[in-house]
Amino acid sequence: MGAILPLSRPVDAARQWSWYLRQQAMSAIEPTVRPPAAPHRSTRAHVYSRPPEPVFFPESEEVPETNRHLELRTALYLILKREFAHTATLGSDQFVYWDPRTAKKRLAPDAFVRLGVPHRTFRTWKTWLHGAPDLGVEIVSDSDEGEPDWDEKLERYRAAGIREIVRFHPEDRERPIRIWDALDGDLVERAPDDPDLRACETLGLWWTVVEDQSLGPMLRLARDREGHDLLPTPDEAEAKVREANEKLEAEVRALRAELAQVKGKRRTRRRSSG
Template sequence: MSTEAHRQVHRRAHRDGKERDPTFYPVEKKMGEDSLQTWIVELLRPLIERWYEALGRPRFVGADQFIYYQQFNPSKVVAPDVYVLPGVPPGRRVRSWKVWETGIAPSFALEVVSSDEPYKDYVDAPERYRELGVKELVIFDPDWERGRDRVRWQRYRRLKTRGFVRVETTNVDRIHARVLGCWLRVIGAGEEARLRLATGPEGEELFPTAAEAERAAKEAERAAKEAERAAKEAALERVAALEAQIASAAGARGKGPGAP
């Protein structure tokens, strides 16, 4: 069933009074978060939002909101570190998201492995995202070198024949996110580790942050003005040289045979 068909079903059910739901669905976390996790998310979320704007396909990119995927059962919930809601415009206020109200599940989700409970993201998270219906899940472990059975990147995809399965693991610094259409790439190490978007066949070119794009635009503007100034100076020099040649030629003619 298409997304629009889902929405129509939900609207009809709501109008008919069939979805009176007394269930309490919390909207706030009561637990702390690793500061490294926070720094990674604070950089990456607006980058993904800008990336979709650059593609001409703006959409909502959220972070750390509760997403409930089974009505009347608030234990069926995830809180992705970063996620994308297809068909939802950016700027919408989302306190929590209930999939059954809209028929829309995230197309992409990223989890940064917790330093306190690393195996929660290895074992529990994939099953919950399978139930949620997400198309692609990327799990990043900034502390992957602390355990022999840990890995820097994991990528899960929803495949037609196999369902929601892990399709890639790697310890290199980057991984391609198919839903995003670009690479996720680690910059820095240890407490300085951050995630960036990258483009190119091998993810060799970083997609700029808003600050970097602004600096680049200013530098390009300065370079353009400098080139314009240099071109004007060169043109004036050519005019001066031509005027000197004309004056010299006129003087030579004035000193020729028959001159008074």
């Protein structure tokens, strides 16, 4: 049945009837707009020319490491973990992969930091899943002889997207600390005369070198430019807590002795007055 149009005056009825006929004609010409259909998913089992070849990303590799290098990188990692585990994920010597198509493009920084996510354990670090680390640290060692040269390693850091690179050479007394920053897609080294050369921009701290009795020059972080207010190692932090507790216990013993002395004087006065 056609639409029933209300008729008032003859002129209005004619206009309404004309509008109705135009709408019917347009609907016959223009197709109805429908939402796109969901993609068809076949349940057929296709025959392929070969099986898929997933990329295998190794978790480790047998490489030589001197005991001194192990101690230096472990100490730095533990310092970083103690200070930043609640706000960052930290790694030490785990593989960092940045290309999901190959396992050959990788790094293994002696320490690295990814800000914004509380620390958790992981086997390898894949930048396409977790983002690039914000900070990478390399500690030069005699065991680096089989490693790529520094220019090649620096190019890997650039490709991985790590934005602050620190290179610490314990045996270089003139320039033990060198730092590169990511600028416009490049990694550019800070000039030796930069007054803020040792600033750790990622963490808002300062790099410094401390002479350790057993390890020699040791890379550390401080809250001040001069390197006096050091972030403590776990052993140093425990020693400070122990020292504070001993001081508190000594103060409590002294207060108790003073209180006992006052009570003794009061008892003496009561006896003498009685």
